[in-house]
Amino acid sequence: MSQIKQMQSHLIVSATLLDPYAAGRIISFCAVSADADLSHAYKLFLSLQHRTTFIWNTIIRAFVERNANATAISLYKNMLQSGFLPNNYTFSFVLRACTTYSSTALASHALVIKLGWESYDFVLNGLIHLYANLSLMDAARKLFNVSTNRDVITWTSLLNGYVQSGQAEFARELFDQMPERNAVSWSAMITGYVQMGMFREAMGLFNDMQLSGLRPNHAGIVGALTACAFLGALDHGRWIHAYVDRNGMELDRVLGTALVDMYAKCGCIEMACSVFDEMPYKDVFAFTSLISGLANHDQSARAIELFARMQSEGVVPNEVTFICVLSACSRMGLVDEGLRIFNYMSKVYGIEPGVQHYGCLVDLLGRAGLFEEANKLVREMPMEPDSYVLGALLNSCRMHGDVELGKETVESLVERGLDHGGVHVLLSNMYASSNQWDWVVKVRKEMGEKKVRKVPGCSLIEIDGRLCEFIVGDGSYLLMEEVVLILLGIDNHLKFLWLDDDNTNCTMTSY
DNA sequence: ATAGGGTTAG
Known part of the structure; x- marks a missing residue:
């Protein structure tokens, strides 16, 4: 990047930046390459006298890739006002930004039609993705039905729409019908199940994915770990951790946090801490996850210490962090500390309770x-x-x-x-x-x-890698009679042990 | 003449 800056000063001196093609190459490098520097790219963009459609597209794309949708959309509007016509590339970026700006979505679709891009692969998939994300499934389905060149992305976009709108059966039906499935479509269905709270289905599908010979990718692993966390499936979670290590997958923020959270929710708080220590970059999600885990393991003092460390490392807490920290204070009976934190949440960080x-x-x-x-x-x-x-x-x-x-x-x-x-x-x-x-x-x-x-009430335990779920009042389990006999045995044993104690009341009330 | 889409944590 410093070399690029040097080169660029040279180009400015030699007036080459007046050449829009050269300027485009430089902006593209600064905005979207591996070690991009967007603020630099943006400064450069603002200083340009002559822009091209390519340059507009590149700068819009850069903001969309950083989830700065509002900026991307306002740049797009500037682009139109400056008299540039958006092309297929422009729409493929802008439609993604519209997922959080539904008012712009319809206007963009109208312009897509007007300029004749609607049936163009990337644009059509972008539209289906957009409507699916807005849970406007009738519109998404209509476009899907008229598409002649459906590919795996078209199918996955529609599937994701059924997930967003909570229609698990439609989503699964679509998944089963897909003519081709890749790692992303499997992950979409796995994380879809997780989002809909169907954790056992998510685990089952993660298993099927491996049976089908496909290697789970980053998102699939994260989805499966989340399911393990909710199910308390420690053995499965450990297996996935080993898989991550064996395949040299990088412990980035998302994967690292998913592991920390899995261990914490499965009761292994020390493993959660050690994965956390291994993470090279720790953001607010990672800290919050471990703070929450510590608080839930009755280690509120460590939770509060971690909260202090987080701030000293310059990581800004958010509203969820404060929920975890306040509940830690509450369990420790730290009334003054809790009240102090509650007050400075809005004073220092501007978070309204x-x-x-x-x-x-x-x-x-x-x-x-x-x-x-x-x-x-x-x-x-x-x-x-x-x-x-x-x-x-x-x-x-x-x-x-x-x-x-x-x-x-x-x-x-x-x-x-x-x-x-x-x-x-x-x-x-x-x-x-x-x-x-x-x-x-x-x-x-x-x-x-x-x-x-x-x-x-219900509880879940994992035995030999299999998940067993028990619900109060349901006696229909395999081996239920044996379970009841063993419980009665424990019960009698306890009564015997406590025989001298008048107050003991060790009857089993429910199983 | 330079480019692009679907899945990911608290």
Whole structure:
């Protein structure tokens, strides 16, 4: 790059930059090559007297590649105002920027048609991708149906649209129908399942992909790791980590963070830390992921330390980071520290607290027994409390045995339609522990009348690399009788051990 | 005369 700058000063002196072709080559190098320097390219672009369509296209492309869609679109509008006609290249970049600017999307499509580019491969795929991303599936499907030269990208773009709009079956149907599948189309379906919360399907497909002989790429690996994280599938996750190492895949920000998160969510916090240490570049995602993992492993002190380290390394925290840090403070009972962080979140970083931050703060105050403050905060916060905020308040009522405030809180949950069964169970347990049995009966009766159902609890474990899911009340598992016998055995054993203790009540209530 | 599209983390 420094050589290019030298060369460029020479060219300016010799007036060669007046040659638009030479200028185009230099801008292209500065804007989109491997070690590009976009701000330099942009300065150069602004200084040019004579621009070409190629130069406009290149600078627009550079901003799109950095996800600076607003800038890309405003450059595109400037281009039109300067009298340049966009060509197929222009549209292939601009349509990508339009995925976050739907108002410009329709106008761009209109111009595509007017200039006769609609049936041109790259442009048509760009349009399908655009409509699919905006979840405008009728439009996307229509274009797909009229396309005569469908390739694997056309199919993948449409598939992604069904994923975006949550239509898992259509997406899978399309995937099965594709005449050709490559690593990207497999990844799209795998991460599609992940986005739709269908983690077991994602893992199954990751497995099928390897059986089909295709090597998973970066995105496929990341998708599979995310699924492992949600499923707690540690053995699968470890296998993928070994695959990453064996194939010398670079621990970049995305892959590194996915690994850190997988280990943290699967209970291996030390492995999460060591992968984090290996990552050459750590951004806000990586830090936040580990801070969250530490907080969830009752290592809030380390979480808060990491938060300090992050800032000393100049990584700017975002709203999610603050949610994790505040919840760490709350678990450690660091009331003053939590309040201080809550305040400087907006003062120093300009992040306005959202409902989730208030939720953490209510939890922080409530756990510390500062009821009045917690209740006051809920009443005075600038937005409607959500189920998390009221749940935190309810939990603090339970912890400190304040049945009256608990009852009020449940009422406000009911008013807002946020009363899932667990809330009523909690209230009834609170009445029970304060020996108000008539109220227990009343709550239970109301639950019956309103047909409130508790969402069945479920758990997942991995045995010999196979995932087993257990749902409360479902006795239909293979080997269920053996499982029940073993549990009863453990139960009896515990009773025997605790025989002298009057208060022991080791009955199994559900399995 | 220089170029381009689909999948990726908290």
